[in-house]
Amino acid sequence: MASNSTFRTIRLQRGLSLVELMVALVLGLLVVGAAIGVFLSNRQTYTATESLGRVQENARVAFELMARDLREAGGNPCSNRIPMANVLENPANNWFTNFTDGIRGAEGAFTLDEPANRVAGTDAVEVMSGEGRGVTVASHNPTSAVFHINTATHDMEADDVLLVCDNRQAAIVQMTGPNATNETVVHNEGTGTIGNCTKKLDVPVDCDDNSPGGYEYGDNSQIVKLRAVRWFIGDNPSGGRSLYRSVLRRGAMGAPEEVTDGVENMQITYLLPGAAAYVDANGVGTRWGEVLAARIELQLQGEDRVGLNGEVIGRQLVHVATLRNRNA
Template sequence: MTGFGLIELMIAMVLGLIVIGAAFAIFISSQNTYRSNEDLSRIQESARIAFELMSRDIRAAGGSACSNFSVVEGSGTVVERFRDEAVRGTTNADGVDSLRVVSGDDAAYRVLASTSGSVTLDPDELDAADDVFDVDDFILLCNARKTHVVQTTGVSGMTVSFATLPGGYNPTSDEYAPPGAVVLARLRDVNWFVGDNGRGGNSLFVSRMGGTPQEVAEGVRELDFEYLQAGSNAYVAAATVADWRNVIAVRMTMTLQGISADGEALTRTASNVVSMRGRTL
């Protein structure tokens, strides 16, 4: 009986090493492809979420639960921002764009009774007014004819109080507006921008009512906004918008960055156009 000689054994070992090496190379290649696809999917998902959240705010800019023909009454910074600059873009000295959007909150609550300085909410919709509203909140009180932006001075039971409306106006006693159409909602004031995330990269952030910025999507390197004005076919930068009341649509262009399978930067750019619902219907 004869066995393997040294030469045959060495040949078998070499062939085995070649097979193992080929299998290892295939494994590494598959792993790199998986990581690359996973990172690309993460970038695309970040873009989808970012566009969806920003689009919701932009569509609602300047809107409320009442008719678009409800006239915004009063004066002051917050009132004028809601009435005249419901959407407004800025570009800082470094060329970084941001977008501020003001609207009524999606959730609005029916008013059963009112005076010129308080409203009583429907208990079928809330257990108590302080479940939603707090003192010093900015709120929208509107019916089919008039909209008021006021700040709460008191919240008790189902009653929300505020400073007396101009002219002692009582929303549920307006003979030209149905009392059943009076609603109350919180004011939504958001600012979208890209900034340093503290981890060596940039992210998309949102600040609500001037509060602490919250990170929404990681890997957003740049975000540019352009604006379409009524009567025009061209989108323009914020600096060339003369009257923000004429803006009817916003185009967002976002550049996202990740790492490819070979360690190089993986960059994708996506755009989305959103019409302002209250100005295009």
């Protein structure tokens, strides 16, 4: 016969009641729900911060690379205030017709080779300058159209468009070939992808003058490759918009290169001497050679919908680049 102590032990070993179990489950669910809420909130914050960081990084890349080109607009290794002889064939139809301007903005289509993926209604800009690296002239024979240079280790090749200058004048020519040792730069007429209309590099240019001679560049004159680059907004393969760049190579504009994505719009205005405000490309008119600075306004957006009301994060950022060759 069981004793009272046995029944007391059995009562003490009873499990949780159904009510107690339900209370414990509810409390557990509340704790898990709170933890999930904190996790989701932190994840949202992280995604928003990462998206904003990506937008800012895209802006830094865009402004840094564009400003680098704009600052060099119209620059050459000799002087910015010397006359220029452009002896390229068909000057009205080649890229370096307006080299002395250094910069040209486009509200509508480009004059030459409009990119197929360009976004309508967005601004664009073309910038031209001499490249930083070049060679030194040892001697020049204008009759045979040959520059003897100081080195055979250079990256200039036939069909490259070059700028040669001294302290009195500059000339734009297309390189028609080196010699076997690569220590000459030849600028004959009638050959090349664009071609030179004359061997003579005098200012002013006379393409009909076939007499021997012409302006002779002395030793220590400089020869550099010419650089032309355009910046514009284009549709990218992912279905969005990106900032694109095209670079002129051997007289032809290269394929567009995607620089950074998430750039929805670009508007550029320009500062003229004595002006109280920046004006658009149409307002500059024919005064591109006088432009002192460019104000770049980019509209950027992130990829994730983590902004207010589920919108993507967007920023409108502005950068001003001074054309240092105009302020020398």
